[in-house]
Amino acid sequence: MSKHLTKRAEDYSKWYNELIVKADLAENSAVRGCMVIKPYGFAIWEKMQAELDRMFKETGHQNAYFPLLVPKSLFEAEEKNAEGFAKECAVVTHYRLETDPDNEGKLRVDPNAKLQEELIIRPTSEAIIWNTYKGWIQSHRDLPLLINQWANVMRWEMRTRPFLRTAEFLWQEGHTAHATREEAVVEAKQMQEVYATFAEEFMAMPVVKGAKSESERFAGAEDTYTIEALMQDGKALQAGTSHFLGQNFAKAFDVKYTSKEGKQEYVWATSWGVSTRLIGGLIMTHSDDAGLVLPPKLAPIQVVVVPIYKGEDQLNAIFDKMKPIVEELKSKGVSVKFDDRDTMRPGAKFAEYELKGVPVRVAIGNRDLENGTVEVARRDTFDKQTVEQSNLVDFVSNLLEEIQSNLFNKALTYRNTHITKVDSFEEFKDVIENKGGFVSAHWDGTEETEDKIKDLTKATIRCIPNDVVEEEGTCVFSDGKSTRRVLFAKAY
Amino acid sequence: MSKHLTKRAEDYSKWYNELIVKADLAENSAVRGCMVIKPYGFAIWEKMQAELDRMFKETGHQNAYFPLLVPKSLFEAEEKNAEGFAKECAVVTHYRLETDPDNEGKLRVDPNAKLQEELIIRPTSEAIIWNTYKGWIQSHRDLPLLINQWANVMRWEMRTRPFLRTAEFLWQEGHTAHATREEAVVEAKQMQEVYATFAEEFMAMPVVKGAKSESERFAGAEDTYTIEALMQDGKALQAGTSHFLGQNFAKAFDVKYTSKEGKQEYVWATSWGVSTRLIGGLIMTHSDDAGLVLPPKLAPIQVVVVPIYKGEDQLNAIFDKMKPIVEELKSKGVSVKFDDRDTMRPGAKFAEYELKGVPVRVAIGNRDLENGTVEVARRDTFDKQTVEQSNLVDFVSNLLEEIQSNLFNKALTYRNTHITKVDSFEEFKDVIENKGGFVSAHWDGTEETEDKIKDLTKATIRCIPNDVVEEEGTCVFSDGKSTRRVLFAKAY
Numbered sequence: 002m003s004k005h006l007t008k009r010a011e012d013y014s015k016w017y018n019e020l021i022v023k024a025d026l027a028e029n030s031a032v033r034g035c036m037v038i039k040p041y042g043f044a045i046w047e048k049m050q051a052e053l054d055r056m057f058k059e060t061g062h063q064n065a066y067f068p069l070l071v072p073k074s075l076f077e078a079e080e081k082n083a084e085g086f087a088k089e090c091a092v093v094t095h096y097r098l099e100t101d102p103d104n105e106g107k108l109r110v111d112p113n114a115k116l117q118e119e120l121i122i123r124p125t126s127e128a129i130i131w132n133t134y135k136g137w138i139q140s141h142r143d144l145p146l147l148i149n150q151w152a153n154v155m156r157w158e159m160r161t162r163p164f165l166r167t168a169e170f171l172w173q174e175g176h177t178a179h180a181t182r183e184e185a186v187v188e189a190k191q192m193q194e195v196y197a198t199f200a201e202e203f204m205a206m207p208v209v210k211g212a213k214s215e216s217e218r219f220a221g222a223e224d225t226y227t228i229e230a231l232m233q234d235g236k237a238l239q240a241g242t243s244h245f246l247g248q249n250f251a252k253a254f255d256v257k258y259t260s261k262e263g264k265q266e267y268v269w270a271t272s273w274g275v276s277t278r279l280i281g282g283l284i285m286t287h288s289d290d291a292g293l294v295l296p297p298k299l300a301p302i303q304v305v306v307v308p309i310y311k312g313e314d315q316l317n318a319i320f321d322k323m324k325p326i327v328e329e330l331k332s333k334g335v336s337v338k339f340d341d342r343d344t345m346r347p348g349a350k351f352a353e354y355e356l357k358g359v360p361v362r363v364a365i366g367n368r369d370l371e372n373g374t375v376e377v378a379r380r381d382t383f384d385k386q387t388v389e390q391s392n393l394v395d396f397v398s399n400l401l402e403e404i405q406s407n408l409f410n411k412a413l414t415y416r417n418t419h420i421t422k423v424d425s426f427e428e429f430k431d432v433i434e435n436k437g438g439f440v441s442a443h444w445d446g447t448e449e450t451e452d453k454i455k456d457l458t459k460a461t462i463r464c465i466p467n468d469v470v471e472e473e474g475t476c477v478f479s480d481g482k483s484t485r486r487v488l489f490a491k492a493y
Numbered sequence: 494m495s496k497h498l499t500k501r502a503e504d505y506s507k508w509y510n511e512l513i514v515k516a517d518l519a520e521n522s523a524v525r526g527c528m529v530i531k532p533y534g535f536a537i538w539e540k541m542q543a544e545l546d547r548m549f550k551e552t553g554h555q556n557a558y559f560p561l562l563v564p565k566s567l568f569e570a571e572e573k574n575a576e577g578f579a580k581e582c583a584v585v586t587h588y589r590l591e592t593d594p595d596n597e598g599k600l601r602v603d604p605n606a607k608l609q610e611e612l613i614i615r616p617t618s619e620a621i622i623w624n625t626y627k628g629w630i631q632s633h634r635d636l637p638l639l640i641n642q643w644a645n646v647m648r649w650e651m652r653t654r655p656f657l658r659t660a661e662f663l664w665q666e667g668h669t670a671h672a673t674r675e676e677a678v679v680e681a682k683q684m685q686e687v688y689a690t691f692a693e694e695f696m697a698m699p700v701v702k703g704a705k706s707e708s709e710r711f712a713g714a715e716d717t718y719t720i721e722a723l724m725q726d727g728k729a730l731q732a733g734t735s736h737f738l739g740q741n742f743a744k745a746f747d748v749k750y751t752s753k754e755g756k757q758e759y760v761w762a763t764s765w766g767v768s769t770r771l772i773g774g775l776i777m778t779h780s781d782d783a784g785l786v787l788p789p790k791l792a793p794i795q796v797v798v799v800p801i802y803k804g805e806d807q808l809n810a811i812f813d814k815m816k817p818i819v820e821e822l823k824s825k826g827v828s829v830k831f832d833d834r835d836t837m838r839p840g841a842k843f844a845e846y847e848l849k850g851v852p853v854r855v856a857i858g859n860r861d862l863e864n865g866t867v868e869v870a871r872r873d874t875f876d877k878q879t880v881e882q883s884n885l886v887d888f889v890s891n892l893l894e895e896i897q898s899n900l901f902n903k904a905l906t907y908r909n910t911h912i913t914k915v916d917s918f919e920e921f922k923d924v925i926e927n928k929g930g931f932v933s934a935h936w937d938g939t940e941e942t943e944d945k946i947k948d949l950t951k952a953t954i955r956c957i958p959n960d961v962v963e964e965e966g967t968c969v970f971s972d973g974k975s976t977r978r979v980l981f982a983k984a985y
Contacts (some may be wrong), residue, residue, distance in 0.1 A: 030625065031567055032560045032612065037625050040555035041641065047556065063532035064539065068524045069561075069614075069645055069661050070583070073590075075523055077600045087590040090560070092602050094586045096649040096819065098565075098579040108569045110584050119602055120524065122561075122585065122614075133522065133529050142836060148532065153561055153645065157588040169561050284934060403889055 006291045006356070013234040020284060021163050024293040024357050032276050034161035034168030038277070041357065044301035045280055046171065051153065052203050052298075053173065053275065054194050062147045067129050068154070070120035075128045079253035085220020085242045086124040089156040091168075093120040107394060122155040127221065127246070127272060130176045131254040138178055138268055140259050145188070146178040164281035165238075165493050172276030174242075178268045180258065182247075183268035186224075189245040192273040193226040196241035205296040205409035206230050206286045207416045209439070209462025209488060216448050218289060219272075223247035229463045229488070231416045232285035235437015237463045237490035240282050243273035261436065281493070286412050287381075293358030294380055296408050297401040304337045304397055305359045308348045309366035316341060319365050322390065329394045335401065342437060350355060355380065360404050361397055381407055422486070429477050440489045443474035444482030460489040498848070500782045513655050514777060516785040516849050526653035526660030530769070533849065534944035536793035537772055538663065542643065544695050544790075545665065545767065548935045550685050554667060557623050561645075562612035567620045571745035578616040581648040585612040614647040619713065619738070619764055622668045623746040630670060630760055632751050637680070638670040643796075651978040654772035657730075657985050664768030666697015670760045672750065674739075675917075677714075677761035681737040684765040685718040688733035696771065697788040697901035698722050698778045699908045701931070701980060702734060703956025708940050710766075721980070723908045723954045724777035728954045729982035732774050735765035773985070778904050779873075785850030786872055788900050789893040795888055796822060796829045797851045801839045801858035808833060811857050814882065821886045827893065845908020847872065852896050853889055873899055914978070921969050925952045925983060932981045935966035937973030946970050952981040 006023055007015045021027050026042030040047065054064070070093060077083040097114035101107040125127065130148075137143060155169045175192060179181050179185040193210055200208045208228035218225040222244035230238045251257070251267040260266050287294040306327060308319040323339065330337045338359075340350055347364065354362055362378040369375050375393060378385045381404050388396050419438025423429045432440050440460065444450060455461050465487045474483040498515055499507045512517050518534030530538065546556070562585060569575040589606030593599040615621065622640075629635060647661045667684060685702055692698045700720035710717040714736035722730045743749070743759040752758050779786040791808040798819060800811040807894050815831065822829045830851075832842055839856065846854055854870040861867050867885060870877045873896050880888050911930025914919045924932050932952065936942060947953050957979045966975040 028628070030560045031564055031621065032562050035562065037560070038558040040557045041559050044555070046558075065535045066530040066538075066663065068527035069647070070524050070527065070528065072523055073600060077598070080598055083590075084592075086593075087600050090588070090590050091585045091612070092587040093583045094591065094602065095584040096582070098575075098582050098584065098613070100576075100579075106569070106572055108565060108579050110586065120583070121590070129523065133520075136520070155561070171558065172734045203792060238809045263718035322890075424538070476882060 006290065006292060009233065016290075017285065018163065020288060020292060025224050026280070026284075026293070027163050029163070032168070033157060034165050036167050038171075041301060042280065045283070045295070045299055046277060048299045048301065049199075049203070049279060050173075053199055054151075057149050057173070057175065057201060060147075060191060060195060062149045065150060066152070067126050067133060067149050067150060067324045069123055071123050071126075073119045073121060077123045078128060078132075079221050081249070082125075082127060082221030086156070089124055089158060091122040091157055093122065109472070118337055123152070124154055124156045125174065125272075125274075126150065126152070126154075126174055127250055128254075131256060134176075134178055134268070135254050135256045138256055138258050141180050141261055144178055144180045144268065145184065147175075147188075148177065149173055149175045160429075162281075162493075164277055164284070165220060166278075169280065170276050172274050174272060174274040177271045178251075179257070179271070180260065180269070180493060182264070184271050185271050186245050189224070189226055189243045189271040189273065192243040192271070193228060193241075195230050196243065196273070196275060198284075199275075200228055200230065200240055200279075201409065203296070204283050204286070204300045205298075205405055205412060206240070206282055207409065207413045209464060209466055211466040211469075211488065213242075213464060214448075214451060214462045214487070216451055221249050223372035227464050229439075229490075230286065231438055231490075232493065233415070234281070234285070235419060235491070237439065237492040238278075238282045238285070239463070239492065240279060240376070241273070241275040244271060246270035246272060248447040265447045285456060287408050288358065292356035293458050294408070295358035295360060297405050300358065300360050301336065302338045302354075302357075302359050303335050303401060304361045304363060305350075305354050306337065306339045306363045306365065307350050307354075308339075308341060308345050309364055310410045311367075311488070315367055315370075318370055322370060323365060326390065326393050330351050330397060333394070333398060335397065361400055363393070379404055381411075407490075411414050420488070423477060424475075426478050429489070430458055431453075433458045433489070438490065439463065441486045442477040443485075443487060444487050445476035445479045445481070445483055447481070450476060450479050450481070454489065459491050461492055463488045463490050463492060500786060501725065508782075509773075509777065510655065512780060512784060518772070518776075518785070519655050521655070522661070526650060528655050528659050530663075533793060537775070537787070538769060540791045540793065541691075541695070541771060542665075542875065545691055546643075548691060549641050549665075549667065550682060552687060554641045554669075557640050557642055558644070559625060559642060560616055561615055563615050563618075563621045563929055565611045565613060566735055567624050568613045570620060571713050572622075573741070574617075574619055574713030578648070581616055582651060583614040583647050583649055585614065595938035615644070616646055616648045617764075617766075618642065618644070618646075618666055619668065619742055620746075623742040623748060623762070626668075626670055627746050627748045628762070630750050633672050633753055636670055636672045636750060636760065637676065639665045639667075639680075640804075641665055643927050649809045654773075654985075656769055656776070658770070659781075661767050662770065662910065664766050666764060666766045669763045670743075670748070671763070672752065672758070672761070674761050677763050678737050679766065681716070681718055681735045681763040684735040684763070685720060685733075688720050688735065688765075688767060691730055691767075692720055692722065692771075692774075693901065695788070695790045696775050696778070697790075697897055697904060698732070698774055699901065699905045701956060701958055703958040703961075703980065705956060706940075706943060706954045706979070708943055709954060711736045713738060713741050715741070719956050721931075721982075722774050722778065723911055723930055723982075724774070724985065725907070727911060727983070729931065729984040730770075730774045730777070731955070731984065732771060733765070733767040734765060738762035738764060757811065779900050780850065786900070787850035789850060789852045789897050790852065792852050793828065794830045794846075794849075795827050795893055796839075796853045796855060797842075797846050798829065798831045798855045798857065799839050799842050799846075800831075800833060801856055803859075807859055807862075810862055814862060815857060818882065818885050822889060825886070825890060827889065843903070853892055855885070855889070871896055873903075887946055914979070915969060918970050921946075921981070922950055925981070930982065931955065932979045933975075934969040935975035936979050936983060937971045937975055939967035939971070939973070942968060942971050942973070946981065951983050953984055954983060955980045955982050
């Protein structure tokens, strides 16, 4: 594997694909559109999972597990949802293979083992879950029902890209049931907040919180709340969504509860999810031409110590000096790797950890031993500094916090300078085409305008921001009346 | 849902199925053979996962994720493995649904979206993983490769039972690659030890460690190391297996490495797994006619506090008194629930927590408030005791340890008194039929004898124990020569 990485300015998409392979995050598999998540990439996902799972539990949710396969008759029960996913469904039709009589040592599908009813690999689990909730909900005492599932799902997309859009992906899907519309809306908005907090505090990725326009909503939802991030190439990324589902699934699966007043009422629903797509967002928010850049809070290795030595005696002396420091860092919850591989020179190790985005590198050689110092290099700015060994633990602890906030602030500045107010369609096209980022523009609220703008510019409405200001205006495209600006962008 | 639970002596199998539903662990789903794991059952699985994952990482393994679907041509590459699983494979043949023109609002499989090559839902992942390892392994420096995956798998079994045998189940599968036969064998045996330690220390479930006879080995393995537990009804449960795969998969997928001497060599492999089946084993090791009994180390709720009160003032007084105690227990890592639901009487709560196997129940009423006491009840023995509030934290901490070891010792005594040495086939049949448990008997080592014994008694060779004593003997069935006793039992 060559260390050479395409530059972002040359070909952003190529840079992204190469980076994923070279940083050892993931690779394509033998199955169309499905990737293998390698240990280093998976370790980032595990860190994300741990924080999100904690946040879900702190907001009262419990985990459960529902079947991978959905009988077709259940899948099609909520028509809009079914229609939305029908074109991307992997379908199980048979349950057995047999020896192929025409091909020694080969197998074929046993034609006698055809299922009476086809089974769909879940593209999302509303159908199977709401069919189950029917049995769980009778009384208002059974509500709210607050459940999350960590699972794999499958959407047979035609064009796939690692992490961003894969046929199979890993995600979590929350599915909640409530007695009232108000409570369900509060839940859906709460989870949008949870996602935004996670994105900003852990991923150091600023997001705009908003609602989707009708045409961009989840199939079967009455409202979709989204967090939208901005990638370095000026394209937006939908990073997480939380849906208010109204009573659509309750009606499709006949889920009613007896209210305190003894009435039978349909239940109100939400669902919400984030996926391994977040790793794509993480990469495209912070990384650079030298490779991956990781915020310390999600870095599998936060600090790497590279000894620079000749012979085993020097290595041992460095090890003895660093061991108590490494232990102290570990006891403070910092993940540290001491890289004593003798199969690689220090320079090659430096390059490897740059590529893999390890936030802090500590190098220590013979002269450092004499001087009681080390060299500390930070990945985000490439700054290097000589630090006293006696002060290293505090220095590194502070530095990790500083890197975390520096990455967020840098991304925030970029994002904020890439929200451009426009008042004419010429300007709109110019910004979308040349500057990139979000365009804040008046829109007449019609799907027709939305479609035409998309056809002409490839930009879509990313969201109607939560903090939108109500103001009279004129649609940037149709000159029709508008009451607020919305955010457009090209998107992943 | 009725609280009445069938007694074990009446119908063990019915007791098991009812318990799972009444203790809120799981339920059947709309998909044949697939269950829904409910939050309380899933919380047990999460505790198991956390401990196992820690143990895997401590032994040097990393997690990764490989695709759910396996192209048929890869699946069939290792012939024995493919043959072993072919009859249980769910097969994806199409990737799209379309509107059914004959049925308004319904969908049908789009005949134009047939896959060129069928995809198998993984029954186990050796094929897809070894096809990937081919790209990861070139040199001896890439070895050992020590990877684990947490995943769902699917085996289309004809007869299913919750947790014990389900079409879809959750598991972990370790897949490792090594430079030498010896190292791979050491790895496979190490993981058998890890599983045994987990079973005994966390599940409080004693196991026999041993090797499988050839006919009971994993399809494609050269040796299968197993841990076998004994259920209360005298049937054995294969609780975890670790396989030495020789070079079978390396040869099927052409995975070679360059040795230190510069030679091209095939890689040696292991795989090992435990699944949600462990929850079935946990249930059938400890539970009783009153419901689930959980070892404290895996109990989602270790201690429940039930206030017995009239009116809000009493409840508040109890709450104020217990709060610091509950907090102190939590700070020691004990999971405590204070159940102040006003929709249920204390007696109903007691019954619910008995059914759900909460190890320790603390009840506190008005008189306890006056006396500075509480009533502590333990689930394993039903013993009750009055305890000073001031001493409660220490008392409960010790009690949890005592329950954990009591459960293990009880199960160990049962298991040890149910390993019966027999020297005649009459005795063999009698023990299998009437006493149950393991039968330790001489066997001539032939598959023919194994098959006949199975036909006549339904007992199979569970394992050749690791600590078997080599001794001359005569096969219990054929009178042929034998060099050691092996363990037979009826099994799940």
